[in-house]
Amino acid sequence: MRWLGILGLVALSECIVIIPLMKMSTMQKTLKGKNLMNSFLEEHAYSLSQHSANDQKFSTHPLSNFKNIFYFGNISIGTPPQQFRVLFDTGSSDLWVSSVFCLDPGCGKHRLFNPRGSTTFQMTDRHMYFCNELGQIVGFFGRDIVQIGDLVIMNQTFALTYRQASKILPLLPFEGVLGLGYPSLATTGIIPVFDSLMLQKVISEPVFAFYLNNKKGYGSVVMLGGVDHSYYKGDLNWVPVPKCRYWQITVDRISVNGKVIGCSSRCQATLDTGTAFVHGPIRLITNIQRLIGARPYHGYQYSSISCRGSIGIPRVVFTINGIDYPMRTEDYIVSITSSLCFSAFLGGTEKVSKSETWILGDAFLKQYFLVFDRRNNRIGLAHAV
Ligand SMILES: *[C@@H]1O[C@H](CO)[C@@H](O)[C@H](O)[C@H]1NC(C)=O
Ligand SMILES: *[C@@H]1O[C@H](CO)[C@@H](O)[C@H](O)[C@H]1NC(C)=O
Secondary structure (H helix, E strand, C coil), rough: CHHHHHHHHHHHHHCCCCCCCCCCCCCCCCCCHHHHHHHHHHHCCCCCCCCCCCCCCCEEEEEEEEECCCCEEEEEEECCEEEEEEECCCCCCCCCCCCCCCHHHHHHHHCCCHHCCCCCCCCCEEEEEEECCCCCEEEEEEEEEECCCCEEEEEEEEEEEEEEEEECCCHHHEEEEECCCHHCCCCCCCCCCHHHHHHCCCCCCCEEEEECCCCCCCCCCECCCCEEEEEEEEEEEECCCCCCCCCEEEEEEEEEEEEEEECCEEEEEECCCCCCCEEEHHHHHHHCCCCCCCCCCCCCCCCCCCCCCCCCCCCCEEEEEEEEEEEEEEHHEECCCCCCCEEEECCHHHHHHCCCEEEHHHHHHCCCEEEEEEECEEEEEEEEE
């Protein structure tokens, strides 16, 4: 998750519109002949899922969309269940929610987990600590039952925050983050939610998928444990994830009008659903802004761009594993108000990594259907319907 991109955005926008939430059906399928199926699955990782959606234990979980920047959904924790809205984030691996122990204004308007209200809650002696552009978030870890739609995880370790020194959290319509990154990215020794789903055999396949719809405030989903193939058209193109830490892949090149403008000798990119924009090295981002007609916006790290886009402004094409993934004008023009728009490109990843690294956030990801495959450590991309 890169919060950098949102701070100024929210502060700038005069009215924060909370888009009405919309309910979609959550489904769970029962698994027949589990052992038989597991061994079969190992041999036919994907050919099977093309045909067998009905036999699978997986959940298609609705996500709400806040300003096409944040995609969050409901989960519940405890007995009886306490409901929370969490950001589903491929760029981190811990689960945390605000708790009744947090007295900061950053927690005030949110739902707060009360461990005394849960008969299944257990304390641990572990602490969570984050300090980033968002602010300072401190919590302690506890264990309880976590439910995502119909998927039930027993004994999930999660953090209850007691400190959220943050200006931005009070403005956001969710009170926690559910990290879907690899365990190596989690607080040491804490088993992430998706790993619990796999270990406890709550899901039948070690995959999850995102469909991030940008047309309306609703309709986006995260699928846990399987893939509903009706959400994409054409083929899934698989890209290996070499290091099991971030959901990071190799990009062949980045081009505009057929001319390579970045990543000229391959580079790395993290696919991060918890990041709003597309981040790259400042030098290359500055060049892209010039090519698409974006100008520095006074006092902010953003560049403003005409909301209508000017005629002939080009697409920015990311080539991954030999396939072109373009960002069109409508994908990289982010509307803040009816007359103020920003370019979705932001500089600054050289602070994160010395080599050329990009972070592909929702502005890029929402055009594609994305499958994150933990068994084969690869990501599948297809055109979203
Ligand atoms: C979350 O739950 C609330 C009810 O508490 C419901 O109104 C809302 O639609 C749900 N959100 C999603 C994305 O399903
Ligand atoms: C709960 O999980 C922890 C580790 O995450 C483990 O040490 C403990 O034994 C588990 N408890 C039960 C009852 O499964």
